Amino acid sequence: MENKIDLSKHGLSEEELFTIVTHDETESEKITAPRYSYWRSVFRVFFRKKINWIVLGILLVLLLFTYIYPRFVPFDRFANVTDSTSKHLQPKAAIEKYGFSLSYILGTGASGEPTFDAVWYGSKISLSLAIVCAAINMVIGVLVGAVWGYSKKIDLIMVEVRNIIANIPYELLIAVMVLVLTRGFWTMVFALTVTGWLGVAAFIRTQVIIIRDREYNLASRCLGTPIGRIATKNILPFMTSVIVTYAALEIPAYIGFEVFLSYIGLGLSDLTLGKMISEAQGSMVVPGWGFEFWSPVAISAILSIVLFVVGQNLGDASDPRTHM
Amino acid sequence: MAKYILRRVLHGIFSIVVVVGIVMVLIYSLLSRDQIFATDPNFIKVAANRKITYKYEKWEEFGYLDYVNYTDWLTDLVTNGELAAEARSKLTNLGKDAESDKENVAEYVKKFTDYYESKGYTVTRLKTVMAGKKVTNGGQPQLFAAKDIPVLMRLLTYFGNLFQVDTVNSAKNYEGERKITFTLYDPLYGGQKFSPAIMGQGTFHKYLLYFDNEFPYIHQNLLSVNLGVSYSVNQGVEVVTTMTKAQGSYVQRMTTYPTGLTEMSADDLHSATYMAGSRDSIQLRKDRFLDDYTTTITFKSGMSRIGYSFVIGLCSVLLTYLIGVPMAIWMAQKKDKAVDKIGSVYVVFITAMPSLAYIFLVKAIGNKIGIPTTFNIEEFSWTMCVLPIISLSLRPIGSMMRWLRRYMVDQQNADYVKFARSGGLSEREIFTRHILKNASIPIIYGIPGSILFSMTGALVTERVYTVPGIGGIFINAINAYDNGVIVGVALFYAVLSVVSGILGDIMMSIVDPRISFSSKAR
Numbered sequence: 086m087e088n089k090i091d092l093s094k095h096g097l098s099e100e101e102l103f104t105i106v107t108h109d110e111t112e113s114e115k116i117t118a119p120r121y122s123y124w125r126s127v128f129r130v131f132f133r134k135k136i137n138w139i140v141l142g143i144l145l146v147l148l149l150f151t152y153i154y155p156r157f158v159p160f161d162r163f164a165n166v167t168d169s170t171s172k173h174l175q176p177k178a179a180i181e182k183y184g185f186s187l188s189y190i191l192g193t194g195a196s197g198e199p200t201f202d203a204v205w206y207g208s209k210i211s212l213s214l215a216i217v218c219a220a221i222n223m224v225i226g227v228l229v230g231a232v233w234g235y236s237k238k239i240d241l242i243m244v245e246v247r248n249i250i251a252n253i254p255y256e257l258l259i260a261v262m263v264l265v266l267t268r269g270f271w272t273m274v275f276a277l278t279v280t281g282w283l284g285v286a287a288f289i290r291t292q293v294i295i296i297r298d299r300e301y302n303l304a305s306r307c308l309g310t311p312i313g314r315i316a317t318k319n320i321l322p323f324m325t326s327v328i329v330t331y332a333a334l335e336i337p338a339y340i341g342f343e344v345f346l347s348y349i350g351l352g353l354s355d356l357t358l359g360k361m362i363s364e365a366q367g368s369m370v371v372p373g374w375g376f377e378f379w380s381p382v383a384i385s386a387i388l389s390i391v392l393f394v395v396g397q398n399l400g401d402a403s404d405p406r407t408h409m
Numbered sequence: 410m411a412k413y414i415l416r417r418v419l420h421g422i423f424s425i426v427v428v429v430g431i432v433m434v435l436i437y438s439l440l441s442r443d444q445i446f447a448t449d450p451n452f453i454k455v456a457a458n459r460k461i462t463y464k465y466e467k468w469e470e471f472g473y474l475d476y477v478n479y480t481d482w483l484t485d486l487v488t489n490g491e492l493a494a495e496a497r498s499k500l501t502n503l504g505k506d507a508e509s510d511k512e513n514v515a516e517y518v519k520k521f522t523d524y525y526e527s528k529g530y531t532v533t534r535l536k537t538v539m540a541g542k543k544v545t546n547g548g549q550p551q552l553f554a555a556k557d558i559p560v561l562m563r564l565l566t567y568f569g570n571l572f573q574v575d576t577v578n579s580a581k582n583y584e585g586e587r588k589i590t591f592t593l594y595d596p597l598y599g600g601q602k603f604s605p606a607i608m609g610q611g612t613f614h615k616y617l618l619y620f621d622n623e624f625p626y627i628h629q630n631l632l633s634v635n636l637g638v639s640y641s642v643n644q645g646v647e648v649v650t651t652m653t654k655a656q657g658s659y660v661q662r663m664t665t666y667p668t669g670l671t672e673m674s675a676d677d678l679h680s681a682t683y684m685a686g687s688r689d690s691i692q693l694r695k696d697r698f699l700d701d702y703t704t705t706i707t708f709k710s711g712m713s714r715i716g717y718s719f720v721i722g723l724c725s726v727l728l729t730y731l732i733g734v735p736m737a738i739w740m741a742q743k744k745d746k747a748v749d750k751i752g753s754v755y756v757v758f759i760t761a762m763p764s765l766a767y768i769f770l771v772k773a774i775g776n777k778i779g780i781p782t783t784f785n786i787e788e789f790s791w792t793m794c795v796l797p798i799i800s801l802s803l804r805p806i807g808s809m810m811r812w813l814r815r816y817m818v819d820q821q822n823a824d825y826v827k828f829a830r831s832g833g834l835s836e837r838e839i840f841t842r843h844i845l846k847n848a849s850i851p852i853i854y855g856i857p858g859s860i861l862f863s864m865t866g867a868l869v870t871e872r873v874y875t876v877p878g879i880g881g882i883f884i885n886a887i888n889a890y891d892n893g894v895i896v897g898v899a900l901f902y903a904v905l906s907v908v909s910g911i912l913g914d915i916m917m918s919i920v921d922p923r924i925s926f927s928s929k930a931r
Contacts, residue, residue, distance in 0.1 A: 245420070245423075245424065248420070248421075248424040248907075249424045249427045249428055249431070251906070252424060252425070252428045252902065252903040252906050252907075253428055253431055253432060253435075253899070254432075254883060254898075254899055254902060256883060256884060256887060257432060257435060257436070257883075257887060257895060257899065258435070260887045260888075261435045261436065261439055261440055264440055264441070264444060265439055265440065265441075334760075337760075337761045340763060341761075341762070341763035341764060341765075344763040344764075344765050344766070345763065345764060345765060345869060348765055348869060348872075349868060349869070349872075349884050350884070350888065351884075359763075359765075362765060362766075362769075369769065369772075369773070378769075382763075382765070382766045382769060382770075383766075385762075385763050385766060386761075386762045386763065386766045386767075389761040389762055389763060390757065390758060390761040390762065392761070393757060393760065393761035394757060394761075397757070
C-alpha cells in the first residue's frame, strides 16, 4: 500500500472522483460505430465542392429548357415556311418582326423557324437518345461484364466474340438497321445498343478481374459465402464509383455520336442537334446566318460538358475512399 | 514468343473471316435487294419483262446471284463451237409462251431448262406482255436461269480471290508464246541503262518487277490484292485502285514508246496491262505500241486517297505525341498546381465536346487567322494541312494528357519510387528514368494502332476541310449500296485492327521485359 495516494491530502473524497457504473449484460453485447450511410456520404462529398453546385444549377436549367420548355412553347418547324421574309433572320430583325419573345432571341433558321425553340426541341431528342442508349448499355454491360469477368470459361468465348463484333464497322450496322427497320427513335436506340454494350461489358470485365482475386474475396470464399453475396456485397460496392464514372461518360459520348451520325447522313429523321448542325453547315460561312449554326453546336457542347463534369464529380464522390 | 504470335495471327485471321462473313450476311441477306434500284435512273426507263431481267442483270453485277439469259447461253454455245452462228439467230425467237415455241426452239429451251435446273438454278419463263395486238415496250418473252450465291460460297470465293498472282496464263486470249523474261537493261530506258526488270508475255502486267526513280524505287506487279470491285461509286474499278490511285491533273514527261515514238505524255509504261485486240482497234495505239499491252496508268500530280489521309494522319499522330507526352509529364509533376488544373479543364472540354463542334471551331478560327480552310490538289501547299492536322490531334492530345498523367500519378506512390527517392535520386531523374518508363507501357501499346489507323482517314475532318482522303469511302459505299466496296473496306479495317493489336503487344513486350507472352503465367 506504499504507492496509494492519500486522497484526503488533496481534500477530495472518493465519491467526488468516481461514479459507480453498474455492469449491464445486454448493453455490453452492442457494438457501436459512427453512423454511416453510403449514399448520404456520397452526396455530402459531392456538395462539399462549390463548383458542383454551379454545374448542377446549369444542368437543371438546361434540363428545364430541354424537357419542360417545349411543352409550353409548341414548336412547328414549318409554321413560317411560306413567309419568305422570315428566313435566316438575325436576332435583332426577328425580334423586330415578331415582337420580343424568348423564341426569337437567336433569330430564325432556313424555314423561318425560331432557332431558340428548334435547339431545345432538337436537344430533347438528342438527350433522350443518349440517356436511353447509355442506360441500356450500362444495364446489359454491367450484368454481362460481371459474369464475363467472374467465369474463366465464359471469358474465353467472350474475348473471341468481342474481337469479332468490335471489328464490324458500326456505320454499316446502323445503316442496315435503319434500312431494314424504319428510321425512327427506337430503331436508332436498337442500332446503337446492339453492339454498344460490349464496350461497357469489356470494361467491367477488367474491373471484376482486378477485384475478383483480392485477398478479402478469397477469404470470403473460404468462409463459404455464396457467389451472389460476394457479387453484391463484396464486388459491387467496390465498383460503384467506376460504374458511375463510366455511365457519366456514356451520355456525352452518345450526344457527340448522334451529332456525328447525323452529319454523315445516318442519323434520325427527326430534328436533332446533330441534324440541325449538319443542315445549317452552309450557314456557318454566310455572314449574319451564324446563329442558326453555332446555337446547336454550343448547346450540344455545353450539355455534354456539364453532364461530363457532373458525372465525373459524382463518380469521384461515390468512391468511399473520399468519404473521410 | 514466336508460337504466341503465330497463335494470335491465326486467331486474328479467324476473326477477320467471321467479320467478313457477318458483313456479307448484313448486306446480301438482311438488306432488301430492291434497295439498289432506289437511286438507279435507268430503272424507271425499263418496263414489263425487261424490267425483271434488268433487275436480275443488276443483281448479278452487285454480286447477289448468278444469272444466265437464254440468248447469252446460246451465244456461249456458239463461241464453244457447239452451235452454228446461223442456227443461233433462229433459236433466239421464243414463242409467246412455252406452248407456242417452234419445234427446234422448244428443244433448246428444254436443254437450257434441264441443264440449269440440274445445277440448282431456278428457270423462269416470262410470257409476252401484250397491249391489244401489240407487244408492249419491253414486253418480249424472256427465259432465264438464276441462282442465289450462298454466303459460305461467297465467302470462300472472296478469300480465294483475295491474292492474285500474275502468271504466264493470266492474260485472256493471248496469242503467241507465253513466257517470262529477265533483262538487266530495261527497254523502257532505251536498253542502255542498267536497270533490271522481269517482264512477261502472256501475263496480265507487262512488267512484273522493275526499278524506277520513284519511292520505293523497286516495284512489283507479281502479287496483287483484290478486295473487290466497285459497282456504283466507281463502276468496275477495284477497291484497292480507288484507294491507291493518284489524283489531280496529269503530269506529262518525255516518254519513248516501244515503237520509238517520243512525245510528252502522262502514261506510265511500266504499268502496261494486257487487253486482247486493243492495239489494232485504235490507230493511236498502233503508232505507239508493238503488242496488246496498251492499258496504262497515268502519272498525276496529287497523291492517292490513302496517301493524303495517311500523311495528315501521321502528322497528327506525331503532333499528339510531341505535345501530349510532355504536357502529361508536366501535369503529373505539378499535380494539383495551376498547370494541372488548366490541363484538366482542357481535357474535360475536349473529351466532352462533340468532335464536330470543335472541328468547326478550329475551322472558324483558322479562317479568321487566314489559314486555308479548304484543300486543293492543284495548288497544294502544306498550310492546307495545318487545320486538318490540328483538328485531328486535339482529342488524342487530350486523352494522352489524361491517361499518361493518370498512370504517372499512380506510379508516384509505388514503392520503387519511394526507394529511389530515399536512395537520393533527384526528382527529375525519378520522373524521366523510372516513372515515365513504367507509365508509358500502356501508351506504347497504342502506337502501332494510331499509326496504322491513320490509313483509314478521318471522315468528318476530311469532309469539313474537303480533303480528298479515304475517310468517306465506306459511308459513300453504304449510301450507294456498293457491296463490293463495303466488304473490301470492312476487311481492310479488320486487318488493320488485328495487326495493330498484335504489334502493340509485341512492342509492349520489347519495352517491358517483365511482360512475357510465352509463359502460361499470364
